[in-house]
Amino acid sequence: MLSLTELRVARGEGHERHEVHLPRLSLAAGHVAAIVGPSGCGKSTLLEAMGLLLAPSALHSFTLGTPSQDIAALQRAGDERALASIRSRDIGFLLQNGGLLPFLSVRDNIALPRRLLGLPEHSERVVHACATLGLNALLNKRPGALSIGERQRTAFVRAMAHEPRLLLADEPTAALDPASGERLFGLIVSLVKELDMAALVVSHDYTLVAQFQLPRLAATLTPGGCRFAFAA
Numbered sequence: 549m550l551s552l553t554e555l556r557v558a559r560g561e562g563h564e565r566h567e568v569h570l571p572r573l574s575l576a577a578g579h580v581a582a583i584v585g586p587s588g589c590g591k592s593t594l595l596e597a598m599g600l601l602l603a604p605s606a607l608h609s610f611t612l613g614t615p616s617q618d619i620a621a622l623q624r625a626g627d628e629r630a631l632a633s634i635r636s637r638d639i640g641f642l643l644q645n646g647g648l649l650p651f652l653s654v655r656d657n658i659a660l661p662r663r664l665l666g667l668p669e670h671s672e673r674v675v676h677a678c679a680t681l682g683l684n685a686l687l688n689k690r691p692g693a694l695s696i697g698e699r700q701r702t703a704f705v706r707a708m709a710h711e712p713r714l715l716l717a718d719e720p721t722a723a724l725d726p727a728s729g730e731r732l733f734g735l736i737v738s739l740v741k742e743l744d745m746a747a748l749v750v751s752h753d754y755t756l757v758a759q760f761q762l763p764r765l766a767a768t769l770t771p772g773g774c775r776f777a778f779a780a
């Protein structure tokens with residue numbers, strides 16, 4: 549479902565340059581992996597590169613979906629149109645700051661990805677996710693009137709509303725209490741199975757990562773950066 553080799557992505561310049569290296573990653577449909585590592589090692593950078601928000605400095609191969617799309621070839625060819633289409637249709641991104649549009653209600657923020665793709669607005673999975681995460685009473689509010697945890701839950705539902713092939717979530721439980729965090733992790737794991745998608749979740753919550761038995765893509769510091777590999 550997702551297969552990638554030799555991804556390098558750099559942040560900063562000169563002696564502040566920090567390079568993230570992912571030698572290989574393979575994720576089967578229906579699986580979730582956690583990205584773990586110390587603050588500043590490059591977890592968000594890795595997620596942004598895989599979400600096609602940040603151009604890699606090197607990439608050998610990157611395929612996604614069934615039938616598979618050759619993302620590395622599109623990047624080499626500079627085919628921005630095809631990459632933008634994959635980004636909006638096949639990838640769901642939950643950013644660390646939520647990234648909700650402040651002038652839209654919770655309902656409209658969640659509806660936006662489906663609207664933009666011309667999909668029917670009603671989705672049983674979205675209705676179920678809103679109910680599971682306790683968002684039903686908040687649907688008419690704007691993000692400015694929500695707590696950070698409520699924004700995070702809304703951003704999660706928006707990221708999965710169009711049923712992407714790949715879900716990328718940056719610390720989705722950072723602002724949640726333990727019970728809400730567990731509900732959100734449970735929902736991610738069950739949705740990913742149900743929809744045969746793949747997901748990468750950056751998390752500092754090792755208790756949840758262990759509880760859901762997620763494989764860990766862990767950081768090792770290297771001179772000038774950091775390398776990610778599955779931990780034993």
Ligand SMILES: Nc1ncnc2c1ncn2[C@@H]1O[C@H](COP(=O)(O)OP(=O)(O)OP(=O)(O)O)[C@@H](O)[C@H]1O
Nearest residue numbers: 559560561566585586587588589590591592593594
């Ligand atoms: N826009 C940017 N320009 C330059 N350097 C950046 C930028 N964003 C991040 N960095 C640097 O890149 C490195 C990796 O940052 P990144 O945010 O990916 O780490 P992280 O592991 O997600 O950290 P955290 O757990 O604190 O969120 C850090 O050294 C950071 O200072």
